[in-house]
Amino acid sequence: MACSNPWDPAQPTAAGLVLAKCLAAGVVTQEMLDLSAKQAPCFVHLTEVEKIADIRAEINQKSLETEILGLEKETADIAHPYFLTQKCQALQVMNKHLEAVLKEKRTLRQRLMKPLCQENLPIEAIFHRYVAELLTLAVAFIEKLESHLQTIKSIPQIPLTMKNMDNALAKINLLVTETEELAEQILTWRELQKGIHYDNSEITNESDSSFRT
DSSP: OOOOOTTOTTSOOHHHHHHHHHHHHTSSOHHHHHHHHSOOHHHHHHHHHHHHHHHHHHHHHHHHHHHHHHHHHHTHHHHOHHHHHHHHHHHHHHHHHHHHHHHTHHHHHHHHHSOOTTOOOOOOGGGHHHHHHHHHHHHHHHHTHHHHHHHHHHGGGHHHHHHHHHHHHHHHHHHHHHHHHHHHHHHHHHHHHHHHHHHHHHHHHHHHHHHHO
16 A cells, blocks of 8 residues: 655645544534634734734824924924024124124223213104103102102001901991990980889879869
8 A cells, every 4th residue: 555645735634534533423513623723812812912012003103203293393493494594694683783883892982981961862852742741750750759658668567457447347346336225225214214204294293183172
């Protein structure tokens, strides 16, 4: 008998022959074999873990890209060419101004060394009206400056003053209550005195009439 080639894929394996005999004998069913042929749960979990790892890696990548965009937005006024151009232009203008100041350094030094006493500051005619209004406001402010300073100095004493006012108000309310009670007592006493006087006059009239009879 010729020996079969174990590497021939068309030849059934030993496990296949055993399963075929078990299936023919009714020991196992085709459904059981189909269920056992499915992928093992451990491999399913491994696949899910790989998917989760891929998703996390993608999330981390997106987070990193978001942080980079945020950083670029925060540093846009420093690193962006447009803002760098504006700053460069401003520096150039400032540099030109400094150069002009340095050229007039001797003249500026002479002006700074010259005393300013007994000199009037030139003011253009269109601003004379505003200067007059400003002087009026300045005079009014100086007149009220002392009262303003006293008011500022009295600010720390405001809580104590308010407390004293509250105490005084409470005392006034107590005095008003006592006065109202005293007034009611006086009115009651007057009513009693009127009643007593009326009774005495009645008794006197009755006595007079009895004497006359």
